Amino acid sequence: MTQGNRLSGGQIDRNTTLNFKFDNRSYTAHPGDTLASALLANNVRLIGRSFKYHRPRGLLTAGSEEPNGIVELRTGNRQEPNTRATTIEMFDGLEARSQNRWPSLKFDALAINDRFSNFLTAGFYYKTFMWPAAFWEKLYEPMIRRAAGLGSLSMQEDPDEYDKGFRHCDLLIIGAGPAGLMAALTAGRAGADVILADEDFALGGRLNSESFALNDGTAADWAAQAVAELSALPNVRLMPRTTVIGAFDHGIYGAVERTGDHLASLPAGKPRQILWRIYTKRSLLCAGATERPIAFENNDRPGIMLASALRTYANRFATTAAQRVAVFTNNDDGHRTAADLHAKGVKIAAVIDVRPDAPINHDYEVLRGAQVSDTKGRLGLSFVEIALADGSTRVLECGALGVSGGWNPNVHLTCHQRGRPVWNDDLAAFVPGTDLPPGLSVAGAANGAFSTHGALRSGAESAMKALDLKGSLPDLPAAEDAPASQTPFWYVQGCSRAWLDQQNDVTVKDVKLSHQEGFRSVEHLKRYTTLGMATDQGKTSNMGGLAIMAELAGKSIPETGTTIFRPPYTPVPIATFAGRMKGKEFHPTRLTPSHYWAKERGAVFVEVGNWLRAQWFPLPGETHWRESVDREVRQTRASVGVCDCTTLGKIDVQGSDAAAFLNRIYCNGFAKLAVGKTRYGLMLREDGMVMDDGTAARLAEDHFVVTTTTANAVGVYRHMEFVRQCLFPDMDVQLISTTEAWAQYAVAGPNSRKLLQKIVDPEFDISNEGFPFMACGNITVCGGLRARLFRISFSGELAFEIAVPSRYGDALMRRLMAEGEEFNVVPYGTEALGVMRIEKGHAAGNELNGTTTALNLGMGRMVSKKKDSIGSTLSEREGLNEPDALMMVGIKPVSQTDKITAGGHLMNATGPVDAAHDQGYATSAAFSPALDCHIGLGLLKNGGARMGEKMRLVSPVTDLTVEVEIVSAHFVDPEGERLRA
Amino acid sequence: MHDLVAITALGGSEPRVDTTGTVTCSEVPGVALASVAARLGREKKAAKALAKLIGTPAPAIGRFEGAPVAAFWTGPDQWMVEAPFDSHEDLAEQAKAALGDTASVSEQTDAWVRFDLSGADVLAVLELLCPLDARKMEEGDAAGTPIHHLGCFVLCRAPEAFSIYGPRSSAGSLNHAILAAMTSAL
Amino acid sequence: MIIDHPLLGPRDSSEFVYLGDASLIDRPDWQAENAAEAFYDYAYLRDNPAGEHRELWFHESGDRSWLVVTRNTMTHEISKVELARDVARAQGRSK
Structure with missing residues (x-):
């Protein structure tokens, strides 16, 4: 039978037929359907199995509050677990599967759990899996994990794109029901910059679900007209399929727009969802209300639904869960469902109303003062058992039962900044409190205005108030204005296996048990029973649990408490929060000026912060990285090598107080540095630890170029601005980063000068006399290009750093290689750079690790006591200056072939090997081509006085012990003759 | 006159130009x-x-x-x-x-790369890129803003024409972000 | 959060980098007799108020101004935003 449960009317396009599959069976639907409405139309009531007891479950609602009807959507790498069938907009080719059942939905082996329900009560896991402790990891947890959870992940990478975006408005209206539409019309007509967002694909809220009239037409017609008018207003932006998930500080709202979920496939590059950050001056919450169920014995069978959901399915989606329907209600709204279904030709078995004075307006039976005491039906509802007012019992046959216990305002967003809802006695419900997020107001049913007229009116009034509009209210369409008092009726007395939270399988009995066991706070109840902790966050269950708890404690509901709500309003895929920041776009990538050249040379790259740097340049035939790196080091030390060092931070420091400023920033002195000279500088944190090091080149009396390490460039700049603006605001000093402006290359090795002489224009003398060690200056190269030259050395060789504007960096590197051919020039990467600095004994990131002082690094005497500099005072603390303070040393294996491991600890040659006898540790290690053995740097207690001592380098992690000798950290050219050549 | 040949921030000899729908993104090295x-x-x-x-x-x-x-x-x-x-x-x-x-x-x-972004739907692209309210920007407005975690400047040259300055070393990432936003929005 | 920058107007807090207590402006005199003690306090000791807190934020993706933001740590309400340079000067800092 095709769509056997289709009714007449509705807002579906019957001219188009869509095909979809559920559990591999094919069905048809129409545009305008959700997966839920299409399943009902095809007479499918059983949709899944419950979490704990594996009980057959169907739909409870027709909206995003759905706890039960959750399915796995799509296939392959687009498979998505736990999607609510009630919010899935139908598309052609949709595929969905039920969850939490094996081997099939109709026969589920774990349904046996239902038989053992007496044991599987609240706190079952806490009580059962207590001991032995060793069983937890090996047995209990794997077992529980297998049994728990609903859907399953594809275990493949999500192929879709997700975006983030930013929108601004004067008024954000959340929800496009009668209140939201009327508010948007009021604000939009007044010219305000308005965003109207609604989670549904059809704007209109309950107006699309009701049969009553607005003015002369249907409610849905009026909604469509309102949407048409709003669409034509340039100052109003409509955002359907957009859930406002959170109200954050200072008028920032998070919203998820589902731009692609309703499409069978996404065009390339189009996002599936967009996470919008909406900035607004004012916002209006028009989120409506959610109907609350009544708990009774076996109230979870497929076919038992909220009465308003049945009405939505009938009026909007033209479908019914069954051809014979009963309604169980404590209020007049439940009767609307019966009347609407009746009008559509559905047989009403009876309306069961707990009130003795229930209205009787139609020619179907109304059972006054009656209650549903039990239900029957194996995979779906077949019979309801009714306790009549006279004490007798009656059994009614029906395939669906609509349940209405009244309505709860959707106050969620009002709680997102710690606001608490307040109890309203007339409505017997929580309504928004007074401590709302600043700028937010609430209108319509979300604020307790339950009638359509009330919602329209409050929408218009709230919009006027939010925007401070003068004048009279706009004309409102004529609409029903039923009184909105509710008499609470939470559960049928005597029930036990009556479900409150259907998704997490929490029953009335569980709540009673937890009360009995001493859980008095709602928050404790929630965590002990897991009530309201499922993906629906208790939208249909929290109130029931609270009411039962209040009754057991003999208190009122507001005295008992309420749970407050946190973002997100409905579940959001993690991918949506990630947006485009994934894979190699996780962070921006910074490329050096010589990157494209290095790529052509086949360089192997390494990530250094966001930078990609050449790590080494393998030649054909080289099979191991060490071959390449050793060659690069040997060739540089023998002749000349070139390395891109653009990544070091460069900060222009200018102003008449520039030198005085550097004196404060660096612990060593800079005031007397001559123009045209460069000096090594050590920067301390205020606590006396080393922050960073680098060089400062004085290009003019009032102009320095400061370099920082690659890793700390951003932090050092920020620190310098702090010192400039917050500590010494009257210093005449200006800072700007020039890191990216200049391509800078180290040219190192005995032939570096000869190579540079071919590049640097002849009017600049770069001989040892004309441009001695630590000289710097502005020059020109290659026939007039402005450049900077620094005679500084990290490798320990005669070396220069040359900088040209970045756009010429590629060409300069190619030129250096071409001109250097006669010297057998070699490009070297960060590995060779590291080897050479270890050979030379230069401290780098491994030693400047945030726990070392200048003293530790052998630079204690650099800290000037004649001036104020950041960190100098605290660097003098006694504890940092004890005689056995760690000192940087060199480490050599006693046996030439042994390897040094960075991170290994230094232990005395004899004696115990334990933390108490720790002498220090190796910070850096490398194979030294110059020494033809492994070498290392380390921090050793009183290291300066222990040269020549034999020690053990121990790595308990790798179970390694190596005999080592402590030597000077300056393995190569300790006198510095080469770099001064 | 020196004889070194410049490359653009994106590494080409000519500036890169991409058009999606009504919007064009041009690298501006000049x-x-x-x-x-x-x-x-x-x-x-x-x-x-x-x-x-x-x-x-x-x-x-x-x-x-x-x-x-x-x-x-x-x-x-x-x-x-x-x-x-x-x-x-x-x-x-x-x-x-x-x-x-x-x-x-x-x-x-050369500390910066400039991309000029223009066309009828340019605002739909910008709202995916930065928290600025570009709809309110007028000719002659300039503002600093983060794009894709990069500190950038956005300049409004004309009602439907903007310049974006971003850090040169991240030109590729910035260009990717702009082109992805163009594909997404247009 | 939104920080109302004194020069640029409201800006998303994601454009800023947070440092901490604005008492970091009050760096002690290195030549004072109790300098060691004063620097110890300055570097390590902070109030942790539940309520109004003056704190330093750096507009890293903006105009690179350091700001002193007075923020209520309970509600996140920001009652005052000043240029740190002005605050430092007002507190007698110079060069």
Whole structure:
């Protein structure tokens, strides 16, 4: 039978037929359907199995509050677990599967759990899996994990794109029901910059679900007209399929727009969802209300639904869960469902109303003062058992039962900044409190205005108030204005296996048990029973649990408490929060000026912060990285090598107080540095630890170029601005980063000068006399290009750093290689750079690790006591200056072939090997081509006085012990003759 | 005249141009930049000297002024001067000459990559890129803003034409973000 | 959060980098007799108020101004935003 449960009317396009599959069976639907409405139309009531007891479950609602009807959507790498069938907009080719059942939905082996329900009560896991402790990891947890959870992940990478975006408005209206539409019309007509967002694909809220009239037409017609008018207003932006998930500080709202979920496939590059950050001056919450169920014995069978959901399915989606329907209600709204279904030709078995004075307006039976005491039906509802007012019992046959216990305002967003809802006695419900997020107001049913007229009116009034509009209210369409008092009726007395939270399988009995066991706070109840902790966050269950708890404690509901709500309003895929920041776009990538050249040379790259740097340049035939790196080091030390060092931070420091400023920033002195000279500088944190090091080149009396390490460039700049603006605001000093402006290359090795002489224009003398060690200056190269030259050395060789504007960096590197051919020039990467600095004994990131002082690094005497500099005072603390303070040393294996491991600890040659006898540790290690053995740097207690001592380098992690000798950290050219050549 | 050949920030010999729908994104290498920061106590003189350089009063907060040499506000008493590269490759020198000791000047030409973004639907692209309310930006507005975690400047040249300055070393990532937003929005 | 920058107007807090207590402006005199003690306090000791807190934020993706933001740590309400340079000067800091 095709769509056997289709009714007449509705807002579906019957001219188009869509095909979809559920559990591999094919069905048809129409545009305008959700997966839920299409399943009902095809007479499918059983949709899944419950979490704990594996009980057959169907739909409870027709909206995003759905706890039960959750399915796995799509296939392959687009498979998505736990999607609510009630919010899935139908598309052609949709595929969905039920969850939490094996081997099939109709026969589920774990349904046996239902038989053992007496044991599987609240706190079952806490009580059962207590001991032995060793069983937890090996047995209990794997077992529980297998049994728990609903859907399953594809275990493949999500192929879709997700975006983030930013929108601004004067008024954000959340929800496009009668209140939201009327508010948007009021604000939009007044010219305000308005965003109207609604989670549904059809704007209109309950107006699309009701049969009553607005003015002369249907409610849905009026909604469509309102949407048409709003669409034509340039100052109003409509955002359907957009859930406002959170109200954050200072008028920032998070919203998820589902731009692609309703499409069978996404065009390339189009996002599936967009996470919008909406900035607004004012916002209006028009989120409506959610109907609350009544708990009774076996109230979870497929076919038992909220009465308003049945009405939505009938009026909007033209479908019914069954051809014979009963309604169980404590209020007049439940009767609307019966009347609407009746009008559509559905047989009403009876309306069961707990009130003795229930209205009787139609020619179907109304059972006054009656209650549903039990239900029957194996995979779906077949019979309801009714306790009549006279004490007798009656059994009614029906395939669906609509349940209405009244309505709860959707106050969620009002709680997102710690606001608490307040109890309203007339409505017997929580309504928004007074401590709302600043700028937010609430209108319509979300604020307790339950009638359509009330919602329209409050929408218009709230919009006027939010925007401070003068004048009279706009004309409102004529609409029903039923009184909105509710008499609470939470559960049928005597029930036990009556479900409150259907998704997490929490029953009335569980709540009673937890009360009995001493859980008095709602928050404790929630965590002990897991009530309201499922993906629906208790939208249909929290109130029931609270009411039962209040009754057991003999208190009122507001005295008992309420749970407050946190973002997100409905579940959001993690991918949506990630947006485009994934894979190699996780962070921006910074490329050096010589990157494209290095790529052509086949360089192997390494990530250094966001930078990609050449790590080494393998030649054909080289099979191991060490071959390449050793060659690069040997060739540089023998002749000349070139390395891109653009990544070091460069900060222009200018102003008449520039030198005085550097004196404060660096612990060593800079005031007397001559123009045209460069000096090594050590920067301390205020606590006396080393922050960073680098060089400062004085290009003019009032102009320095400061370099920082690659890793700390951003932090050092920020620190310098702090010192400039917050500590010494009257210093005449200006800072700007020039890191990216200049391509800078180290040219190192005995032939570096000869190579540079071919590049640097002849009017600049770069001989040892004309441009001695630590000289710097502005020059020109290659026939007039402005450049900077620094005679500084990290490798320990005669070396220069040359900088040209970045756009010429590629060409300069190619030129250096071409001109250097006669010297057998070699490009070297960060590995060779590291080897050479270890050979030379230069401290780098491994030693400047945030726990070392200048003293530790052998630079204690650099800290000037004649001036104020950041960190100098605290660097003098006694504890940092004890005689056995760690000192940087060199480490050599006693046996030439042994390897040094960075991170290994230094232990005395004899004696115990334990933390108490720790002498220090190796910070850096490398194979030294110059020494033809492994070498290392380390921090050793009183290291300066222990040269020549034999020690053990121990790595308990790798179970390694190596005999080592402590030597000077300056393995190569300790006198510095080469770099001064 | 030197004989080194420049490459663009995206690594090409010619600037990259991409069009999606109505919006075109063009890499603009032909621009010289220099930062100007007034010396302490000389802020007014610096602003005057800058005005002379750009032929119009120094731009106020959030604005850019001048042609062909223009300047935009980057911070308190700080501006970025912008001019055509071919005629002003030595812009920093020119600016220093104009400002003398009233301000510190640094060459910034190659610290930045510029992308010009224009077309009828350009706002739909910008709202996916940065938190600025670009709808409210008018010709001559300039603002700093993060794009894809990069500190950028956005300049409104005309109602449907914007320039984005971002860090040159991240030109590829920035370009990718812009093109992805164009595909997404258009 | 939104920080109302004194020069630029409302800006998303994601454009800023947080440092901490604005008492970091009050760096002690290195030549004072109790300098060691004063620097110890300055570097390590902070109030942790539940309520109004003056704190330093750096507008890293903006104009690179350091700001002193007065924020209520209970409600996130921001009652005052000043340029740190002005605050430092007002507190007697110079060069």
